Amino acid sequence: MILKQYLFFSLYCFCGIVLKGTASKKGRGTQSQFPITQNVTVTQGGTANMTCRVEHNDNTSLQWSNPAQQTLFFGDKKALRDNRIELIRASWQELTISISEVSLTDEGQYTCSLFTMPVKTTKAYLTVLGVPEKPEIDGLPKPAVEGEHITLTCVTYGSKPAADIRWFRNEKEIKGAKEVNASGKTFTVRSSLQLQVDRNDDGVAYTCQVDHVSLASAPQQAIEVLEVHYAPRVEIVPSLTFPHEGQYLKLDCVSKGNPVPEPVRWTKDGAEITDLERMIVEGRDLTIMSLNKTDNGTYRCEARNDLGISAAEYTLYVYDPNAMEQSGPDHALIGGVVAVVVFITLCLIIVLGRYLARHKGTYLTNEAKGADDAPDADTAIINAEGNHAHAEEKKEYFI
Secondary structure (H helix, E strand, O other): OHHHHHHHHHHHHHHHHHHHHOHHHHOOHHHHOOOEOOOEEEEOOOOEEEEEEOOOOOOOOEEEEOOOOOEEEEOOEEOOOOOOEEEEEEOOOEEEEEEOOOOHHHOEEEEEEEOOOOOEEEEEEEEEEEOOOOOEEEOOOOOEEOOOEEEEEEEEEEEEOOOEEEEEEOOEEEOOEEEEEEEOOEEEEEEEEEEEOOHHHOOOEEEEEEEOHHHOOOOEEEEEEOOEEEEEEEEEEEOOOOOEOOOOEEEEEEEEEEOOOOOOEEEEOOEEOOOOOOEEEEOOEEEEOOOOHHHOEEEEEEEEEOOEEEEEEEEEOOEOHHHHHHOOOOHHHHHHHHHHHHHHHHHHHHHHHHHHHHHHHHHHHHHHHOOOOOOOHHHHHHHHHHHHHHHHHHHHHHO
16 A cells, blocks of 8 residues: 555656646646536445546546545546445546445545646535434334323434434324434434324324435335224114004114124113014114014113223104004194184285275265266365365364
């Protein structure tokens, strides 16, 4: 290694002598320019391409060196024995190298040198992204019990910069508490989610998703499905709303619980069902064949599992089909209402007719008062109106 550095130093001195002797011939173009580089970002384990360019070059060599100032390539000559480093392109205007299987230790400031007099250098920073490991979810009891308080913790290691953790309940995002700790050049990220579970959480998928710039559009996820055990709840659903004699009735005992409550127990009025020929219990269902009045009573369905017991009741009243028909529309009441409406209508017609007849008689009387001395009917009415007015004047005179 020392011999190789000595050889490069000798080569550098030789180039300097040559450049000094030919400076008047080259002009100022190469002497005034700097190499052109760009910062590079690569994911851990990926490949980084480092490119150095000059616009005008009069046969002057380019060199790449690492953050430790070790020469990687001098022109097309490899200087550092590292199988990960390869030459991509070497010319008087460009020197491009590649570094494969990049690790976090490769991160830093790389230098491209143009061996003019004096030497011109440009820096390029290589950023290495630490890929977060696949997340894990801890703290999930199997199974959980309804009402229990649990804490789910999601953790991911090795991210750089620190990753972000998001929680989802099925497809709805929920908020967790995030904690970030540095571990060398990488970060350990934790997120906690506190829950009080109930029966609605049974079968729900909780997802921990890790987002990071190195993962692009494919975030890493961990999924856990929560199993919740809870006491049963019971409901009785009848097949008929108004059961009557002669029909059959099916009572469905709907019981929900985890573990599933099996079997269910049916009773009538607090006692075991005895008429097993007409009252058939099959699974959760109770079927009563050919209903009659003796079936009236309170039926109870009871279900239990390891966490508790639950029951529901249904009161059966069997209707008489003949009574149901007689309790149809009350035709006598409807007829009475119609009769009242007709009577009121006739009364209104009679009152209106008498009112019109009275006004017509007044007209004829007034016409008769002036008909004695009047040549026609119109004059008779005018005379009658005059006599009426004269009478009114007399009333005013007495007042």
